Amino acid sequence: MRRLTVLTEDVRMMEVMSARAAAAHSGVSERTLRRWIAAGRLHADKQGGAFLVSLEDVRTLTATCNPSAADIAAAQDMSAASNTEASEVADTPQHDAALVTLVAQLHAEVSAAKDEAREYATAAAIWQERARMLGDQLALMPPQATIAAQPAVQLETGSSGAPAPFWLSWWPRLILFLAMVAAGALLLVWPR
Numbered sequence: 208m209r210r211l212t213v214l215t216e217d218v219r220m221m222e223v224m225s226a227r228a229a230a231a232h233s234g235v236s237e238r239t240l241r242r243w244i245a246a247g248r249l250h251a252d253k254q255g256g257a258f259l260v261s262l263e264d265v266r267t268l269t270a271t272c273n274p275s276a277a278d279i280a281a282a283q284d285m286s287a288a289s290n291t292e293a294s295e296v297a298d299t300p301q302h303d304a305a306l307v308t309l310v311a312q313l314h315a316e317v318s319a320a321k322d323e324a325r326e327y328a329t330a331a332a333i334w335q336e337r338a339r340m341l342g343d344q345l346a347l348m349p350p351q352a353t354i355a356a357q358p359a360v361q362l363e364t365g366s367s368g369a370p371a372p373f374w375l376s377w378w379p380r381l382i383l384f385l386a387m388v389a390a391g392a393l394l395l396v397w398p399r
Contacts, residue, residue: 226251226258229265243268327395334391341387345380 226244230237243249244258249268251258 222262223252223259224262226260229260229262232262233265233269235265235269240265330394331391334387334394338384338387338391341383345383 224232226240227237230240240249240260241258244251244260249260249264251260253259
């Protein structure tokens with residue numbers, strides 16, 4: 208009985224049907240399926256003016272692009288299967304307990320990933336604000352501080368009297384900016 212159920216489910220999942228029927232089963236429009244076919248995201252064979260697609264491929268693509276439509280299609284399939292022999296095997300208490308455990312694990316993993324993403328976003332916002340503040344402070348520096356730094360640069364270039372290359376006047380700012388970017392990147396990548 209169990210083996211027959213598994214074979215029946217495998218055959219049902221490998222069904223090939225028209226794009227219109229697959230759209231009705233998966234909860235997306237036929238136009239969306241045709242766009243996916245034209246874009247090469249969904250493999251289809253054309254027979255007699257109709258596109259034939261694998262229902263499994265449509266469901267997989269629908270689940271990745273539109274999770275809510277995949278949930279609706281799965282609910283429709285479950286309600287249609289509730290009157291078959293296969294549903295009697297699938298509705299055992301062991302099966303339900305395993306599903307509940309898997310859902311709980313998935314929920315915990317998603318929550319942990321959201322918390323980690325929130326921490327990274329907070330750290331990035333802090334570093335962006337710090338960089339903005341340093342940029343504002345640098346812009347508000349009095350002109351005397353900038354002029355005082357220029358003789359030291361000219362002394363490094365030599366006493367030929369020729370003007371210093373343009374990049375010597377802004378390289379300290381570039382180094383400061385690159386150091387801030389590197390520190391921010393390290394903070395985001397550093398394991399906790």
